[in-house]
Amino acid sequence: SYELTQPPSVSVSPGQTARITCSGDALPKHYGYWYQQKPGQAPVVVIYKDIERPSGIPERFSGSSSGTTVTLTISGVQAEDEADYYCQSADNSGPYVVFGGGTKLTVL
Amino acid sequence: QMQLQESGPGLVKPSETLSLTCTVSGGSISSQHWSWIRQPPGKGLEWIGYIYNSGNTKYNTKYNPSLKSRITISGDMSKNQLSLKLSSVTAADTAVYYCARESGVVVPAAPVGYFDYWGQGTLVTVSS
Numbered sequence: 001s002y003e004l005t006q007p008p009s010v011s012v013s014p015g016q017t018a019r020i021t022c023s024g025d026a027l028p029k030h031y032g033y034w035y036q037q038k039p040g041q042a043p044v045v046v047i048y049k050d051i052e053r054p055s056g057i058p059e060r061f062s063g064s065s066s067g068t069t070v071t072l073t074i075s076g077v078q079a080e081d082e083a084d085y086y087c088q089s090a091d092n093s094g095p096y097v098v099f100g101g102g103t104k105l106t107v108l
Numbered sequence: 109q110m111q112l113q114e115s116g117p118g119l120v121k122p123s124e125t126l127s128l129t130c131t132v133s134g135g136s137i138s139s140q141h142w143s144w145i146r147q148p149p150g151k152g153l154e155w156i157g158y159i160y161n162s163g164n165t166k167y168n169t170k171y172n173p174s175l176k177s178r179i180t181i182s183g184d185m186s187k188n189q190l191s192l193k194l195s196s197v198t199a200a201d202t203a204v205y206y207c208a209r210e211s212g213v214v215v216p217a218a219p220v221g222y223f224d225y226w227g228q229g230t231l232v233t234v235s236s
Contacts, residue, residue: 001174031212033222035153042206042226043153049212054224086153090220096172097143097155097210097220 002026002091004100011106018074020103022087025068030090032070034063037084037102046085047072074105082107110134112207112227120201120234126194130207130227137161137183137190141210143223144181144192146203154203158210159183159190197234204229 004024012018022032032050035043045054047063050070060075070089074081087100116128130142143158157171159181167183180193194201206229212221 030220031218031222035223042208042229043223044226045222045224048222048224049218088153088222094170094173095219096170097158099153099155102152 002098004087004089004098006087006100006103009104011108012077013108014079015076018077018105020072020085021069022100023069024089026092027068027070027089032065033088034072035086077107079107081105110225112225114205114207114227114230116230118231118233120197120232121236122198122234123196126197126232128192128205130190132188137188138185141213142190143208143210145206145208148203157181199234202234204231
């Protein structure tokens, strides 16, 4: 079955830039979306259509896409950004919704 | 402001059927896709399936192929609710179950959208 691959963990110090990647063969054809999930809460979309930021999401969150990889970038990381981040896209068969395995962002 | 609220038993016995309902307020299930998504404790998100209104009171569905044989998702427009039934459950089906609205679907350019509204989630434990 189709998979989106994310690093299990990323660690950064406050004020630094965090980059979380998501790789999948179908990404050149389908948009990538990103969610932030804090403990005990439902996920919140922070990036949609590869690069778009929903209203209410801080400008330090940005997205990019290149070939089979989409990337979530958090510039000037703050302690409150510590969370799990999931990418989401589609496979080429259904197409069906697919989630990446998630990346735990730790703010040192 | 749209709100989604899942409800149903928190404990289901192995081999039985898990049944959940999602009540939507501040919006209508007559438009867009409405999904069920689950998350086992300490693990990642898994899409279960969605319904969408294909006209009048009819709903079409799409299911995760890995779960398709055990899933039924239905909608009740009069109550603005969607429901999930998952049969023959095992301990592996223990998870927080979310309902969510999918936005941004544009056929054929973007056949899969993103989830902009979620319920708070409900934990279902499969145990005897």
